[in-house]
Amino acid sequence: MRIMKGKSSNPTYHVIQDVRRNGKRSTEIIENLGSASEICEKYHVSDADAWAADYIKRKREEAASKDHKVLVSYNTSAVIDKDKRLSFNAGYLFLQQIYYQLGLPSICRKIKKENSFEYDLDNILSRLIYGRILFPSSKLSCFEQSEKLIEEPQFDLHQIYRALTTLSKNADMIQAELYKRSKKLVKRNTGVLFYDCTNYFFEMEHEGGLKQYGPSKEHRPNPIVQMGLFMDKSGIPLAFCINSGNQNEQLSLKPLEQQIMRDFELSRFIVCTDAGLSSDANRKFNNYGERSFITTQSIKKLKADLKDWCLDPKGWELEGNKKKYDISELDNTPENRKKIFYKQKLIEGYDEERDITFDQTIIVTYSLKYKEYQQTVRNRQIERAKKLIEKPSSADKRSQNDAKRFIKKTPFTNDGEIANRAMYELDEAAIADEARYDGFYAVCTNLDDDPADIAKINHDRWEIEESFRIMKSEFEARPVYLQRDDRIEAHFLTCFIALMIFRILEKKLGDKYTCEEIIKTLREMDMRKVGKQGYIPSYTRTQLTDSLHENAGFRTDYELITPKSMAGIIRRTKGL
Numbered sequence: 282m283r284i285m286k287g288k289s290s291n292p293t294y295h296v297i298q299d300v301r302r303n304g305k306r307s308t309e310i311i312e313n314l315g316s317a318s319e320i321c322e323k324y325h326v327s328d329a330d331a332w333a334a335d336y337i338k339r340k341r342e343e344a345a346s347k348d349h350k351v352l353v354s355y356n357t358s359a360v361i362d363k364d365k366r367l368s369f370n371a372g373y374l375f376l377q378q379i380y381y382q383l384g385l386p387s388i389c390r391k392i393k394k395e396n397s398f399e400y401d402l403d404n405i406l407s408r409l410i411y412g413r414i415l416f417p418s419s420k421l422s423c424f425e426q427s428e429k430l431i432e433e434p435q436f437d438l439h440q441i442y443r444a445l446t447t448l449s450k451n452a453d454m455i456q457a458e459l460y461k462r463s464k465k466l467v468k469r470n471t472g473v474l475f476y477d478c479t480n481y482f483f484e485m486e487h488e489g490g491l492k493q494y495g496p497s498k499e500h501r502p503n504p505i506v507q508m509g510l511f512m513d514k515s516g517i518p519l520a521f522c523i524n525s526g527n528q529n530e531q532l533s534l535k536p537l538e539q540q541i542m543r544d545f546e547l548s549r550f551i552v553c554t555d556a557g558l559s560s561d562a563n564r565k566f567n568n569y570g571e572r573s574f575i576t577t578q579s580i581k582k583l584k585a586d587l588k589d590w591c592l593d594p595k596g597w598e599l600e601g602n603k604k605k606y607d608i609s610e611l612d613n614t615p616e617n618r619k620k621i622f623y624k625q626k627l628i629e630g631y632d633e634e635r636d637i638t639f640d641q642t643i644i645v646t647y648s649l650k651y652k653e654y655q656q657t658v659r660n661r662q663i664e665r666a667k668k669l670i671e672k673p674s675s676a677d678k679r680s681q682n683d684a685k686r687f688i689k690k691t692p693f694t695n696d697g698e699i700a701n702r703a704m705y706e707l708d709e710a711a712i713a714d715e716a717r718y719d720g721f722y723a724v725c726t727n728l729d730d731d732p733a734d735i736a737k738i739n740h741d742r743w744e745i746e747e748s749f750r751i752m753k754s755e756f757e758a759r760p761v762y763l764q765r766d767d768r769i770e771a772h773f774l775t776c777f778i779a780l781m782i783f784r785i786l787e788k789k790l791g792d793k794y795t796c797e798e799i800i801k802t803l804r805e806m807d808m809r810k811v812g813k814q815g816y817i818p819s820y821t822r823t824q825l826t827d828s829l830h831e832n833a834g835f836r837t838d839y840e841l842i843t844p845k846s847m848a849g850i851i852r853r854t855k856g857l
Contacts (some may be wrong), residue, residue, distance in 0.1 A: 282311075282341055284333045289317050294333050296340065325465055342849060343836075351814050351841055355808060367810050368819065369431045371574075371837045372803030373411040375829050378854040379782045379789075380407055384462045386855075392451050400440035402447060406775070408434055409441070409614065413779040415804050417757035419643065420445075431808070431816075432851065445771035452774045456520050457544040459781060463506060463517065470514035473551045473738055474541075475745040476558060478530040480505040481759035481773075490766040495526035506761065508773055509533040512745045514738075517784045520545070521777045523770050525531050531560040538566070551575060551728070553742055556582075559725065565632050568639055568727050575739050578643060578723040586624045590626060591723060593646045598620040600733045608647050608720075622647045623732050628725075645723045652720030659715065663687055670705045687712055747796075751783070752776050755800050789832050794825055808837065815843040 285308075287293040296312035314336070317329035326332045361367065380386075389403035412423035413429065420441050427434040436444075448455070463469060482503040483492050492504040495824060505526035511519040522537040524530075534554070541547055549571035554563070559576035567574040580591045594609035601623060611617050623646045630639040665684035689708035725741050752758045763769050787799065793804045802825050808816040820826070822838050830836045835850045842850070 282337065282344065284314075284334070284337050285310070286330075291318050292329075294320065294329065294667055296670055297338065299563060339849060339853070342846065351843075353811055353814055358695065366428060369808050369810060369816070370429045370804070370806060371431060371808045371816075371818075372417060372806035373415060373430050374835075374850065374854050375786065375803065375839065376411050376414060376782055376831055377407065378833055379466070379785050380410065381855045382462075382466055383459055383782070383785075384846065385459075385778070386459050388455060392447065392454075395748070396447060398443065398447065400437075400444060401435050402444055404435045405441055405444040406448065406778075408436075409775045410779045410782065413756050413758075414783060414800065417755075419762050428642070442768065445768040446765075448771040448774055449767035452770060453540065453544060454698065455774065456777070459778065460519060460545050463781065463785065467517065467785055468515060469517065471545075471547055471550055472691075473514040473553060473741075474519065475512045475514075475553045475740075475742050476534055476538075477555060477745045477749065478507060478509045478533060478558065479749045479753075480507045480526055482755070483762070484760040484762050489764070491525050491769055493526035493528075493762075503760070505543075506769060507533065509537055510745060510748065510777075511537060512748060514741065515788070516744045516748075518748060518777055518781045521773065523773055531558055531563060534558055534563050535566055548572070551738065553738055555742065564641065564725070564727070565634070565639055568632065569635070569766070573728050575724055575725065575728065575735055577728045577739065578725045580645070580718055580721055580723050583643075583723075587626075587628075591643075591721060592717060597624050597647060599623075600731075611649060613653075618648075618650045618653070620648070621733075621736070623736070625732055637764055639727075640726055641725050642729075643723060643725050644735060645721060646732075646736055647720050648722070649720060651722065655719045656716070659712070662710065666707060670707070748780055748784075751796055752780060755796060756780070789829050790825075793828070798825060802829070806837065808842070811841070813844070815841050816847055817841055 282296060282298045283530055285295045285297045293316050295310045296314065297308045297310050297638060300307055320329045320332055321327060324332060351483070354541075359730050363468070366725070376521075389406060393402060403479050408427045409420075409423060412418075412426055416423070416426040416429070418426070421438065424434065424438045424441060431568065460469070480495065480498055482499065482501045483495060484503070485492070486503065488504050488602065491506045493506075495505050495507070496507050503723050507521045507524040507526055507530060509524065509530070512517050512711045513519070518536060520541050522533055522540075524533050534552075538552065551573045552563075552567045553575045554577075556577040558578045559578070564574055564576065566572075572800060580588060583591065595605070596605050597605065597606040597608050598604070599620060606622055608622055623644060625644045628641045628643055630641060631637075632639040640665070660685040665748040666687040669685060670688060687708050689706050689711070691704045724735060726735055756776055756779060758773070761769060761772060763772055783796075783799075787796070789795075789801070802820075802823070806818075806820045806826070809819045810816055816837075817840065818838050826838060830838065833854075835853050837850065
């Protein structure tokens with residue numbers, strides 16, 4: 282087995298081997314490696330010859346290891362060694378490969394040069410990230426769980442907390458470096474930036490520093506901290522910020538956006554947000570230079586004349602059609618349910634601070650399918666409201682989107698006078714008022730683009746909501762157990778990096794698998810160590826594990842992996 286190289290200026294590389302057919306010796310190509318430029322781009326190297334030489338060396342080692350049969354003997358009367366771990370997780374190796382491709386070890390070395398500490402920052406950071414994805418829990422548990430990895434941790438528990446302080450001090454630099462290095466791994470589409478905020482609760486009741494009582498999105502009676510997150514159109518995290526739990530989330534956008542423009546050298550982009558972040562100040566901020574905005578708009582909160590225009594059934598259009606439609610005359614046919622009607626209106630304004638005009642376009646869409654969906658959701662909530670009426674003690678507490686908003690409370694006596702007793706019934710007026718908005722959806726923008734294109738950009742905002750869901754559910758980023766502000770910030774930095782690595786892995790797998798499928802598979806990719814012979818996979822081989830191996834360029838699913846072969850796999854994940 283050897284390399285055959287073409288003679289052009291951009292030569293093609295092949296793996297060939299000698300064969301004998303009909304008593305004659307010849308060669309055959311067993312693998313096409315691509316051209317020199319393709320190899321350099323795909324594997325992020327500058328020397329295709331050196332890469333090819335290393336590749337064929339590894340192929341020979343693998344071939345020798347695969348063909349080697351090992352006899353392992355067991356004793357039915359011998360007990361296993363006490364306190365000796367026999368099972369190890371290999372799923373982290375696929376995360377480790379991306380960790381190294383992002384250059385995080387060199388970032389850690391850069392930080393160490395500028396600071397004085399003895400612990401291995403790289404080893405700690407990598408374990409915090411792998412642990413957040415594979416076995417999320419407290420920092421103590423993460424330290425303990427790190428022993429499950431094939432490579433043992435090279436640090437003590439107390440060093441984790443020291444490292445968190447260091448990571449917090451360098452959080453902005455780390456984010457900027459990750460963006461620059463990630464562009465070599467995956468395509469970053471920064472033409473559109475999605476921004477959203479959420480909050481995370483603490484496993485404690487007292488306030489202090491970043492931990493403050495505020496409006497919890499999970500309706501928990503605990504102090505919270507606020508996280509703002511920018512994500513690019515490719516679905517990969519760009520930058521984040523942490524603010525106190527009692528801060529107005531609208532105020533978080535501008536400082537983080539300024540940080541991106543300064544540290545990431547980005548100036549031309551569209552900021553897409555939901556209605557909760559679309560303050561007038563934020564819109565005017567992104568009406569400057571080469572920046573633009575698209576934000577959802579609550580029709581209910583518009584001035585009466587604009588609200589009436591939005592809900593007017595006449596004057597609607599379809600993309601590519603100049604005809605005007607009356608949506609009140611639409612039949613609920615399968616064909617019409619697929620259509621999205623729209624209309625737009627220019628809202629003239631003025632930016633007093635800059636003394637310039639500030640014009641926005643409101644784009645309203647109407648869909649019979651969306652109307653049906655909203656009706657279905659509300660009907661379910663009405664049924665829940667009916668059940669709550671039967672239990673008056675639980676009918677008073679309500680939030681914006683729960684069923685209790687459809688319950689009307691009326692104090693009464695037997696004579697019809699006001700008293701301490703109360704009657705609960707469905708609020709038919711509230712139900713009817715909400716039904717007026719069924720099927721309608723609005724956005725505001727300062728762009729002159731086609732309404733269909735603007736609507737599509739806004740639709741992609743679901744990916745940033747999915748990122749928060751992953752951090753909260755799969756990564757278990759809350760509850761937060763830390764108390765010091767610097768360690769809290771570092772905690773979310775590790776969550777941010779874990780999310781970036783995971784999203785890149787998703788892209789490398791072609792977005793063919795769900796988040797739950799990938800994480801479950803990585804967590805279950807255990808290897809059993811068999812004495813000095815090596816490692817035996819104890820997980821189920823699937824199409825997903827095959828995809829992971831094909832993408833990574835190594836395999837952990839041989840019947841037996843010798844210690845030498847495993848060492849080679851580990852080196853490969855580190856680009857060595």
